[in-house]
Amino acid sequence: MDNIHNMVIVGAGPAGIATAVESYILGIRDIVLLEKDQNHNATIRKYYKDNKRVDKDWKGQKVELDGNIYFMDGTKESTLDFFDEIIAHHFVELRTHTEVQKVVKKDDYFEVMIPGGSIKARFVVVTIGRMGKPNKPDYKIPATIKKRVNYTIDECSEGEKILVVGGGDSAVEYAVDLSEKNDVTICYRRETFRRANPTNRDAIANAIAHNEVRPYLGTNIEGLEDDNGKVRVIFAEREPETFDRVIYAIGGTTPSAFLTGSGIRIEDGKPVHDENYMTDIPGLYVAGDITQESGGSIALGLNHGYAIAQHILKNIQNA
Structure with missing residues (x-):
């Protein structure tokens, strides 16, 4: 544990994997990729339904790939297979079930604090x-x-009366997918599903037109109550209604406590960094959806990893 690694990457999503792989291709060695879950890309595994489309140009956002990782449109399954393959082919050391508590800057290295100890590194990338x-x-x-009350559809059973809350791609996909075997309502505070991509907007419009999904648009929820073990939903604009299950698909939150606890400055809900994704602390970088305005673009995460790898190599060469 006293060994000082060249690089520790916190988070094994697309940006974290790209940083590791691009760094390896550039000749950097002794890279450790940490993941608190049981495998890489936990978000894709947990929050993407089976066979979900995964597009390079997320939400129509055209991104030219800068690095060596050639990512293409596919599905949840093909995307996970793709990352399995590039990890295996570039000898990335992936340590799973390792939750990082914070990153501490020392004189000329970092201590990445984990339960029961720490891992030392010259450079740290938070993804x-x-x-x-x-x-x-x-x-x-x-x-x-x-x-x-859930945040994925993993716990759902056939024949349930389900309320999906949200208006983005995940909420729409959950509602359409669940409607095949369940009584589904989708509740969204706005009047249209403008946050969803065109394909998903067409899918939910078709499901609503065929009475497969019931829309509660322009509707807010004020609270939940226990109704004999089921979920009684208190709406602001309509009468209360009881459901077997409620699924919230309303996005994620910037991990502000972790970032600020590691000395990373936050402005407008995002970590502050320069054009190389380095924070105010030299040698400490951020990448991936926590740096993006709307989050979620795999292609942008890959580009972040490439840019960081290039910058770290220059720092190593100039040291």
Whole structure:
């Protein structure tokens, strides 16, 4: 544990993997990639439904790839296979089940604090995503129904009456997918699904037109109650209604406590960094969706990794 690694990367999503792989291609060695979950790309595994489309140009945002990782449109499954392959082919050391508590700057290295100890590194790249901390409603959820209030569709069973809350791609995809075997309502505070991509907007419009999904648009939720083990939803604009399950798909939150605890300055909800994604602390970088305005672009995350790898190599050569 006293060994000082060249680089520690916190978070094994696209940006973290890209940073490791691009650095390896440039000849940098002794790189450690840390992931608190049981495998890389936990957000894709948890929050993407099976066979979900994964586009390089996320939400129509055209991105030219800068580095050596050639990412193409695919599905949830093909994307995970793709990252499996590039990790295996570039000898990236991936340590899973390792949750980082904070990053501490020393004189000429960093200590990455983990339960029971620390890992030392000359450079640290933080690529944890927003969906590691999914947004939750402001109102309190009664303890007796917490198992019926979820943030993915993993717990859903066939034949349930389900309320999906949200208006983005995940919410729309959940609602359409669940409607095949369930009674589904989608609740969104706005009148249209303008946040969703065109394909998903067409899918939800078709589902609503065929009475497969019931829309509660322009509708706000004021709270949840226990109704004999089911979830009674208190709406602001309509009468209360009881559901077997409620799924919240309302995005994720910037991990502000972790970032500020590691000395990273935050402005307008995002970590402050320069054009090389380095923070105010020399040698400490940020990448991925925590740096993006709307988050979620795999292609941009890959480009972040390439830029960081190039900058770290220059720092190593100039040391």
